[in-house]
Amino acid sequence: MDKHLFANSILNWYAKNKRDLPWRHTKDPYKIWLSEIILQQTRVKQGLPYYQKFVETYPLVQDLASADEQNVLRLWQGLGYYSRARNLHTAAKFVHHERGGVFPESYQELLKMKGVGDYTASAIASFAYNEKVAVVDGNVFRVLARVFGIDTDIASHKGAKEFGALAKSLLPDEHTDAYNQGIMEFGALQCTPQKPDCMYCPLQTHCVAYAQGKQKELPVKIKKIKVKHRYFHYLLFFYKNNGQTFVAMKQRGSQDIWGGLYDFWLEEQPKLLSAIDLLDVINLPQAQLKKMVIGKESVIYKHILTHQRIQAKFHHIEVKPAQKDLPMFDKLRFYEVNEVAALPKPVLIDNYLNKDFF
Ligand code: SF4
Structure with missing residues (x-):
């Protein structure tokens, strides 16, 4: 599928269908970072009240840095993965004490914050600073695997490289922030894991999974979670x-x-x-x-x-x-x-x- 057509389809779809979420109304990297950490392994509906509580209690990164860890954990209570809250607190102290309160301003600098990996650094760099980086989360893996018919294991090193390179090659020249938000939102609302809405999908005529009836088989994820x-x-x-x-x-x-x-x-x-x-x-x-x-x-x-x-x-x-x-x-x-x-x-x-x- 043509790169421009793909990006334009996503941008048009996003303009019509995006959810109105508070972190989409800001360019403040601190608030975007909060939303990204809270939303890791968490649904938007569950994460939203936590985001609101954190922004209200700690409006600035300095407020979070000066907070008692016990209070941060108390506010986080119920979200699970508590190392995220501890890392959040450590990273806020890093920004406050070692960077004079100035938030890192690029993908590379963001990676120095505790708890910030490739995905989160790309998301903040794209949404806050319009840096031209591809943001690849589970939704993006699914959309790309289906539209382009790729059956490489997304949990493998090879898969991460292949999908990462494809995502990068598809980035439009402009509006990469809206495009990145758009493809993730498209995966969350249209091309969903169990019941993708293929009937009303703008990518239907180009989608390999749709043509071959492979929506359920793609993406391939071999790594099984051991319980x-x-x-x-x-x-x-x-x-x-x-x-x-x-x-x-x-x-x-x-x-x-x-x-x-x-x-x-x-x-x-x-x-x-x-x-x-x-x-x-x-x-x-x-x-x-x-x-x-x-x-x-x-x-x-x-x-x-x-x-x-x-x-x-x-x-x-x-x-x-x-x-x-x-x-x-x-x-x-x-x-x-x-x-x-x-x-x-x-x-x-x-x-x-x-x-x-x-
Ligand atoms: S046609 Fe179906 S599987 Fe293909 S991108 Fe659209 S929603 Fe996803």
Whole structure:
């Protein structure tokens, strides 16, 4: 298909069909960067309120840089992939402290920001600065694979190179920002993964996938996601004092999911266990445990992440106020329930606290 015809079809389609989204009304690289990070692996409908909250709370990159990481994570709560929020914060500090608040102004410079890879750097460079770079996301892979009938695996190195080169060769001489937005929007709304609207598609007469009935087969993505099953047992130590309840929590390290967020004492096992079996296999100081009241055991909570399926149970263990200083609690801290509500937590923990604990 002719390059000019392709680009013009996309630009015309975009002018008529684009969604009215706040980050499309700005050239501010900070806001465009926020929207791009928030929208990674997230649908527009889910990401939009987060974008609005971030822009409202931190209108400038300096505001985000000066924020407490805990507050950034709290605002991010529910979006998942928490390393994105931590990287966002680190990158804001980089811009503020090392670049005097001046946002990087080119694709190459943008790549120096933590959490900004090829896709995000291209998107910001194109949308904020009109730099002539091709933006290739999952939508673009799909549109190109179908229109040009390319069956190279998009998850392979070869595929990335081939599609990258094709996307670059198709860039129009002008309006590359609208064109890049347009081809992504076209993939999101017209040439969708499951039900592409071929009947009313402006590219129909040129589309190889349509001519050969291969819409379902293209694009080819061979890399399969390996799903890991995990079994979490949360020990929820708490005590009551003068009408207040205090819960033991700890901040998670950055090596596993939910880095930087707060959860309870966690025992992970190869399968789900009852409270009695669990206490048999884990290494708790039995003498101290005997003086505590082992109470409610929750139903099974299921939590799905892209690569993980988590099943979790919560076990309540009431301790006496004086026991909170026992060495076994060294890695935890007891928080009053109002403080707990303000901590950034995984959705699984938040759901449990709201449904079954408070
Ligand atoms: S004809 Fe169908 S498969 Fe081809 S680009 Fe249009 S919507 Fe996609």
